[in-house]
Amino acid sequence: MTLKQLEAFYWAASAASFGVAAERLHVSQSTLSKRIAELEAQLRKDLFDRSGHRAMLTEAGEQLLPLARRMLGLADEMRTLVAEGGGVRGHCRFGVGELAALTWLPDFVAFVRATYPDLVLEPQVDLGAALEQRLESGELDFAVVAGYSSRSAIASEAIAEVRFSWAASPALVGAQRVITAKLLQDTALITMPAAAGPTRMLEHWLAVNNLEAGRRLTCNNLAAIAGLIAAGVGIGLFPNGWLKQMAERGSVVELRSRPALPALEYTIQWRRDDSRPLLQKIREAVRETVDFSKPSPLW
Amino acid sequence: MTLKQLEAFYWAASAASFGVAAERLHVSQSTLSKRIAELEAQLRKDLFDRSGHRAMLTEAGEQLLPLARRMLGLADEMRTLVAEGGGVRGHCRFGVGELAALTWLPDFVAFVRATYPDLVLEPQVDLGAALEQRLESGELDFAVVAGYSSRSAIASEAIAEVRFSWAASPALVGAQRVITAKLLQDTALITMPAAAGPTRMLEHWLAVNNLEAGRRLTCNNLAAIAGLIAAGVGIGLFPNGWLKQMAERGSVVELRSRPALPALEYTIQWRRDDSRPLLQKIREAVRETVDFSKPSPLW
């Protein structure tokens, strides 16, 4: 019986499939399969029922799982106990929404690289819903997205409230500085995909205020959206920090709306069953660096 | 970091020396040394201070030790959890005194072999004091000896009270059936070495009753002593069970004494820090089979 075998068993049992678990452990799927088979041979007991399409835990496997969990936790405890520099090492895969990717991500990565030089970060930018699913399936260690997760296996902690304002090119709106029903009807509304946090917030606001948008333009790239708005293609939302900087340069103007747009709450999400010290340090680092109003260094 | 490394570390830290730990784990001493070195390299921290003649735990080692202990305990828990047949496997080294070796040992070995066919027993016969030391040094898993241990690291549990009687050849004592001061003076007293439990009990009895023995004959082999007594060389003590059987054959007679010899308490002793399920099963087996009055199958 080895720690590698137990690690393979634990992740295979708690991730969505052997393949996901293998990827997470940075080994081939065949290696992971063999490690589990060897553990089963060692214990002379099947831990997975392979009769179906996907491997399911047997009763023995269910019993072993919490012990394996404690074992791996203990191993982590050992590593952190003796490591003087906090002892955060290895790989960390995480997901961020577009907004976070373009504002906070560079600072976060710089901070983590400075604080934990032995930690390799692997950020992945996607929509919150997709990230949540990959988080639950074990592909990611944590995610920073808009809103709380509704999944029981995932914990959420609020880290920031982001305020948005309407923005448009001065060439598009002339002297108008207020959002009106007519303006919404007459100009294109440029947004992220419907599943994105800011878009959901916007749709909710429109519905509550009995407003309807005319033409829609959806783009899955926030930087591209900013470019489109600045180019006068349509109106859209900018986080306040961006708007301020771009307004100073005269490339866009702020449009006021009544009522104002609500703040959008961003959270860090992680698997409840992941108690690694790594994750606690990472959460500290997120809280330490969080700032979604900072303009992208790109413009 | 592997379980083998942690096992090596744990036993090296809690046994008397690397050599003893290596023997216990059935690996060469160089292998054990390397496993520890690899663990230290892995953790980037020295666990032993090798500057002196023998390796001493560093502070980091002291901190790690309880975690390693919990880890190995967890591993044992896993093995027993999934093992249906009680799951007692592997090797078990233990010590027994001469008396236990000649009476209870065969029954015990037979019982254990029948109950736990995958367990390999390695009994070692020696004096209680020597066994205790080897127990503490990690060479033995448990010992069955006379009296309680005074060492704090060793736990003792009473398992039997053994009563002894004086015995002599009828040719030696004629019609006399009572121990007198004169008899003790005139005939040789045949005993086990001074450190043996029955001998210590006897010496105490002599001192309390202000008696002195004349010639002494010490032998480290209980079966040989029995032969010497039956041959009329001198008087000595037999456990009551033996005496009864030999008296029926007429080879020896019982001599009464006033006051009677006190009972001698036998215990099973084990290291307090050894919480393996194996040991609990073994203790059950000992209690199940314990009987020191049974005559040796040899005569």
Added chain:
DNA sequence: CACTCTTACGGCACCCGTAAGAATC
């Protein structure tokens, strides 16, 4: 046919034990 897991197999790395070396008492 897509998906998931297992098996076969070649190659490499790791780990073991023997034997010699270094250091302490």
Added chain:
DNA sequence: GATTCTTACGGGTGCCGTAAGAGTG
């Protein structure tokens, strides 16, 4: 010099990844 631990080294094996196979839905 005896004891304790480390280092050097040859040999075997255990483990990895690639690729093909088997079974399910």
